[in-house]
Amino acid sequence: STALPARAAGPDTGSGSGHGRDVGIDTVVASAHAAGLRGVLVVTPPSADQATYVVKENTRHWPERQDSVAVDPRTGTVTDHARWADHPVLAKMTRWGIDAHMGLLFGLANQIVLALLALALIGMILGGYRMWWLRRPTRAGGPAFGRPPLPGGWRRLPGRFLAPALLLTAVTGYFVPLFGLPLLVFLVVDLIVGARRGRRTARTEAAA
Structure with missing residues (x-):
């Protein structure tokens, strides 16, 4: 843990903590260590809205340590302990x-994976521009944009690829709603457009 300077003892001015002397940060950190906290610690002194010291673990790499304790500033005793293991x-x-x-969980390996992912995204963007360039209109007076792909293309994927892709997408969308909701809207619109196109094609063939 980081070395923290001791807080000079003096009258306790924290709201709700009563009269007495503050035991100082060194004692508070020692109490947190005795309660099992390790690694980098973040100490928040008492304030008008908080009558105790709050000491939190800040280990952001695997395995994470995010326990926190409340310490009485007058006695240095731990009055509450929130354990990371008890979090939902x-x-x-x-x-x-x-x-x-943020590239913190698994250190260098995590950062390498993120760098590769960023390069892959850049490659996809450049590949998209290349695809448009190959399909761009070349005749004067033609459409302003290249012909879009037919809807429902994802449904033509083999089941062995489509099933795990849908499962992974559903799980990701559940935990990242800002990704999942727009994707769900896109899929619904794609299904509706595909169904209407299919009915129109069927009517045309029946009329012929």
Whole structure:
């Protein structure tokens, strides 16, 4: 953990903590260590809205340590202990997702994967421009944009690829709603357009 300077003892001015002397940050950190906190610690002193010290673990790499304790500033005793192990699974996954996205969860390997992902996204963008360039209108007076792909293309994928892709997309969309909701709207629109196109084609063939 980081070395923290001791807070000079003096009258306690924290709201709700009563009269007495502050034990100082060194004692507070020692109490947190005795309660099992390790690694980098973040210490928040008492304030008008908080009558105790709050000491939090800030280990952002795997395995994460995010325990926190409240310490009485007058006695140095731990009055509350919030354990990372007791957090709900979804809360843990959110924390892991944020740290993985920031390249902190698995260190250098995590950062290499993110760099490769960024390069892959750049490649996809450049590939999209290349595809448009190959399909661009070449005649004067032609349409302003290249011909779009037919709807429903994803449904023509083999089942062994489509099933795991849909499962992975559903799980990702559940945990990242801002990704999942627009994708769901896109799929619904694609299904509606494809169904209408299919009915129109069927009527045309029947009339012929």
